[in-house]
Amino acid sequence: MRRGLAIAAALLLLALPWLLHAVLPANQAGFWTGNILGRALVFGIIAMSLTFLATYGGFVSLAQMMIAGVAGYALAIFVEGAVPRIVGGAGYALAIPLGVLAATLMGLLVGAIAVRTRDIYLLMITLAVSMGVFRFVETNITWFNGYEGIRNVVGPSLLGLDFRNPWVFYHVTLGTAVLLFAGVMYLVRSPFGLVLQGIRDNPRRVSALGYNVALHRIAAFGVAGFIAGCGGVLATIYNIGISPGTIGLGATVNVLIMAVIGGLGHPVGAFLGSLIFTVFDTFAATIYDRDRFNTLIGLVFLVIVLASPDGVLGVGARLRRLLGRRAADK
Amino acid sequence: MTGVSRRFGALQAVRDVSFDVMPGERRAVLGPNGAGKTTLFNTICGDFPPTAGRIELFGADITRLKPHQRTRLGIGRTYQTSLLFNGLSVLDNLFVAVRGLRPRRFSFLRPGRDDPSLAQARALADRMRLSHLLGVEVVNLSHGQRRQLEVGMALAGDPRVLMLDEPAAGLSPGDRPELLRLLRELPRTLTLILIEHDMDIALPAADIVTVMKDGEVVVEATPDRIEDDPVVQAIYLGGGH
Numbered sequence: 001m002r003r004g005l006a007i008a009a010a011l012l013l014l015a016l017p018w019l020l021h022a023v024l025p026a027n028q029a030g031f032w033t034g035n036i037l038g039r040a041l042v043f044g045i046i047a048m049s050l051t052f053l054a055t056y057g058g059f060v061s062l063a064q065m066m067i068a069g070v071a072g073y074a075l076a077i078f079v080e081g082a083v084p085r086i087v088g089g090a091g092y093a094l095a096i097p098l099g100v101l102a103a104t105l106m107g108l109l110v111g112a113i114a115v116r117t118r119d120i121y122l123l124m125i126t127l128a129v130s131m132g133v134f135r136f137v138e139t140n141i142t143w144f145n146g147y148e149g150i151r152n153v154v155g156p157s158l159l160g161l162d163f164r165n166p167w168v169f170y171h172v173t174l175g176t177a178v179l180l181f182a183g184v185m186y187l188v189r190s191p192f193g194l195v196l197q198g199i200r201d202n203p204r205r206v207s208a209l210g211y212n213v214a215l216h217r218i219a220a221f222g223v224a225g226f227i228a229g230c231g232g233v234l235a236t237i238y239n240i241g242i243s244p245g246t247i248g249l250g251a252t253v254n255v256l257i258m259a260v261i262g263g264l265g266h267p268v269g270a271f272l273g274s275l276i277f278t279v280f281d282t283f284a285a286t287i288y289d290r291d292r293f294n295t296l297i298g299l300v301f302l303v304i305v306l307a308s309p310d311g312v313l314g315v316g317a318r319l320r321r322l323l324g325r326r327a328a329d330k
Numbered sequence: 331m332t333g334v335s336r337r338f339g340a341l342q343a344v345r346d347v348s349f350d351v352m353p354g355e356r357r358a359v360l361g362p363n364g365a366g367k368t369t370l371f372n373t374i375c376g377d378f379p380p381t382a383g384r385i386e387l388f389g390a391d392i393t394r395l396k397p398h399q400r401t402r403l404g405i406g407r408t409y410q411t412s413l414l415f416n417g418l419s420v421l422d423n424l425f426v427a428v429r430g431l432r433p434r435r436f437s438f439l440r441p442g443r444d445d446p447s448l449a450q451a452r453a454l455a456d457r458m459r460l461s462h463l464l465g466v467e468v469v470n471l472s473h474g475q476r477r478q479l480e481v482g483m484a485l486a487g488d489p490r491v492l493m494l495d496e497p498a499a500g501l502s503p504g505d506r507p508e509l510l511r512l513l514r515e516l517p518r519t520l521t522l523i524l525i526e527h528d529m530d531i532a533l534p535a536a537d538i539v540t541v542m543k544d545g546e547v548v549v550e551a552t553p554d555r556i557e558d559d560p561v562v563q564a565i566y567l568g569g570g571h
Contacts, residue, residue: 219436
């Protein structure tokens with residue numbers, strides 16, 4: 001039944017732009033497809049890298065947005081056509097893997113730096129590394145063009161279709177998200193994933209069983225770095241470039257909020273959280289006031305975590321239990 | 331082990347302990363709470379390296395090795411309070427335990443249906459009388475079942491030395507015979523070091539008994555002589571205080 005549900009959800013997501021097109025005017029359908037759903041998927045991927053670490057390793061990392069930014073900057077530095085030209089010369093087919101590789105390496109580095117810390121100390125050390133990279137990028141002109149960042153990263157054209165077309169962007173992003181999600185679900189049942197969950201429950205026992213806990217922890221951050229890197233590449237293309245604000249404190253906290261709103265119990269929570277966040281972020285101006293976006297999302301955050309400490313996923317689980325009890329009573 | 335000591339700040343938890351355990355020997359370590367038994371275990375397993383002294387395993391110096399390196403040399407252990415993976419199933423716990431000493435233990439690839447580690451995990455569950463609970467999350471097991479799983483996980487790597495830290499702790503009287511049966515079924519080639527408060531478990535299972543008090547070894551004797559030993563009587567009946 002679970003597999004059937006997953007297939008139905010995937011088909012629905014695939015057909016969603018057509019459904020939107022059927023019920024909305026063309027420009028609004030395009031807006032919803034690219035700027036709401038596409039963007040929610042991009043940030044869902046980045047949030048999933050955090051959820052993966054938190055759910056299966058018990059590590060809450062505040063470095064994931066910065067790691068996504070490393071992929072974005074690597075892409076912008078190497079790809080031909082970016083303004084200003086830092087290195088240039090590479091096509092997207094080379095620059096995108098370079099970006100993801102840079103993020104994976106940064107993930108491994110963060111994992112190695114934070115290897116002995118847990119809980120609040122892990123949170124603080126990942127935040128410190130993020131803010132260090134943010135300040136460095138903001139002040140370095142030679143490599144990162146400082147405060148202004150690097151523009152004109154327009155993305156490749158696929159089979160003659162422009163990447164900036166909302167439908168193309170949405171489907172590429174959806175395909176990436178589905179592959180990464182399936183990869184995570186595969187990985188958590190592999191020996192690596194089981195040992196990672198063992199580390200979450202009892203690191204001392206994992207070590208006593210003959211495993212190298214540090215190696216598994218660092219590898220988990222590497223995997224999360226890869227996931228965040230894929231999101232970072234897509235986010236950079238979505239924004240047609242990258243600037244230090246992308247990896248600032250606000251952006252870092254936003255990813256954490258998405259993950260918590262959605263729920264840290266399962267990777268799908270990251271996408272639910274990201275969708276809710278994106279909708280509020282986009283329509284805050286219409287609903288209330290553009291400048292009051294943080295108040296609004298703060299209230300939504302409070303309501304969700306007060307009503308269900310384990311996020312939207314927790315609400316679903318509670319409803320299922322309630323309905324199950326009702327059915328049992330009958 | 332020779333002259334092993336462990337100090338935590340001003341507290342001398344283990345003081346100058348020396349003894350040899352022969353291959354295949356069953357040794358029980360007894361002593362009142364705070365005698366340093368678990369700390370002694372932790373120095374042998376590497377959780378806390380000793381502050382002084384030397385530990386050898388089959389002739390090799392292991393004093394400074396990390397816990398996972400000692401495990402790979404053949405030490406398996408259980409803990410006083412069960413240290414299990416609560417979010418995983420019984421089978422997954424045993425599978426992780428079995429894989430810990432396999433050559434390709436770090437792997438991103440899922441095991442196939444006929445994976446030898448999976449088969450060994452199932453066999454262990456059978457041996458520990460847990461095969462009807464394979465898919466159950468460990469958090470839902472009873473205390474007795476958790477203790478059985480704890481022993482099963484320590485046996486998973488086919489250790490040459492098995493160290494059990496109070497395996498009967500918290501067990502109901504009904505569960506104790508099952509534990510004693512499990513201990514008696516262990517192959518005679520296995521060296522066993524056992525910390526136990528319960529003499530009814532410790533004495534039938536042991537060939538030799540070491541009694542500790544205040545971090546030091548005070549008596550070493552065979553089980554039939556231990557109950558009559560005046561020092562042991564003083565410790566357990568309070569005559570020495």
